[in-house]
Amino acid sequence: MAVATGRASIPVAPALTEGHRPRHGPVRRFFANPVALFSAGFLLLAVIAALFAPLLTPYDPTFLDPAVRLQGPSADHPMGTDDRGRDVLSRIIYGGRVSLAIGAGVTVVAALLGAALGLLSGFYPKVDTPVMRTMDGLMAFPSILLAIAIMASLGPSAGNVVAALVVVYTPTIARLVRSTTLVTKQQPFVESARAVGMTDRSILLRYIFPNGLSSLIVQGTFVVAFAIISEASLSFLGAGVDPETPTWGNMLRDGQRVLQRAWWLALFPGIALVLTVLTLNLLGDALRDALDPRARSR
Numbered sequence: 001m002a003v004a005t006g007r008a009s010i011p012v013a014p015a016l017t018e019g020h021r022p023r024h025g026p027v028r029r030f031f032a033n034p035v036a037l038f039s040a041g042f043l044l045l046a047v048i049a050a051l052f053a054p055l056l057t058p059y060d061p062t063f064l065d066p067a068v069r070l071q072g073p074s075a076d077h078p079m080g081t082d083d084r085g086r087d088v089l090s091r092i093i094y095g096g097r098v099s100l101a102i103g104a105g106v107t108v109v110a111a112l113l114g115a116a117l118g119l120l121s122g123f124y125p126k127v128d129t130p131v132m133r134t135m136d137g138l139m140a141f142p143s144i145l146l147a148i149a150i151m152a153s154l155g156p157s158a159g160n161v162v163a164a165l166v167v168v169y170t171p172t173i174a175r176l177v178r179s180t181t182l183v184t185k186q187q188p189f190v191e192s193a194r195a196v197g198m199t200d201r202s203i204l205l206r207y208i209f210p211n212g213l214s215s216l217i218v219q220g221t222f223v224v225a226f227a228i229i230s231e232a233s234l235s236f237l238g239a240g241v242d243p244e245t246p247t248w249g250n251m252l253r254d255g256q257r258v259l260q261r262a263w264w265l266a267l268f269p270g271i272a273l274v275l276t277v278l279t280l281n282l283l284g285d286a287l288r289d290a291l292d293p294r295a296r297s298r
Contacts, residue, residue: 042275050096099228156241180212233249
């Protein structure tokens with residue numbers, strides 16, 4: 001069965017024909033999933049807290065008050081203070097701002113670069129070999145070691161962390177987009193588009209890229225999670241952002257030094273990191289199920 005759209009005839013996948021069409025669309029399937037709603041709600045609260053951190057934090061996260069150093073959780077400091085008297089709750093909220101901004105920045109840039117490389121590599125055979133061999137070379141390095149090597153060359157800063165992690169995660173997205181491009185360009189509607197004289201650019205943007213967009217969106221949620229973990233790992237090792245900047249990785253590093261005396265310094269940033277990454281992974285799974293056109297209607 002085929003549906004005419006413009007000048008090209010686009011076949012409808014058998015799984016979406018009459019009698020096999022899911023009763024609920026992607027949006028309804030997503031909102032019918034309680035895990036998806038919980039994940040989206042938690043991430044929304046995290047983003048709001050990060051955006052309005054100056055209004056929500058009870059103290060300046062960089063203010064030093066030696067008189068209250070290493071105080072446990074109390075009414076004045078719900079998550080205690082660190083070894084310099086800084087409020088842990090305020091630093092966690094500001095740390096979330098840095099971690100989420102880095103994760104989002106890495107994902108956007110890596111998705112744009114990876115999608116462009118994957119589309120060109122999958123569509124043009126002459127471009128495929130040099131681009132994919134370069135991506136394979138980058139993927140041969142353990143991600144954290146490659147990021148540390150790049151940071152050692154660039155120096156500690158949030159912008160350099162984004163640049164390093166973009167290099168790390170672009171190959172994964174490029175290979176994903178390439179695989180969907182290789183499959184889609186063999187479909188009859190692409191051949192029809194070529195037959196009616198459409199340019200390669202129009203075919204890539206109107207037909208091939210949209211067919212792989214759902215996979216790219218799902219992969220993007222996982223890249224955000226991995227980027228947040230990588231940023232925390234780099235900061236924990238002293239190769240990330242400025243050590244004085246409040247980030248979850250820096251807080252875990254500082255808490256590890258006095259773990260036996262002040263357990264809250266590592267516990268609360270660790271919980272924030274685990275919950276954020278966990279909900280991002282759960283959200284990715286929920287999006288994959290919702291966007292899958294072959295998802296069974298229950």
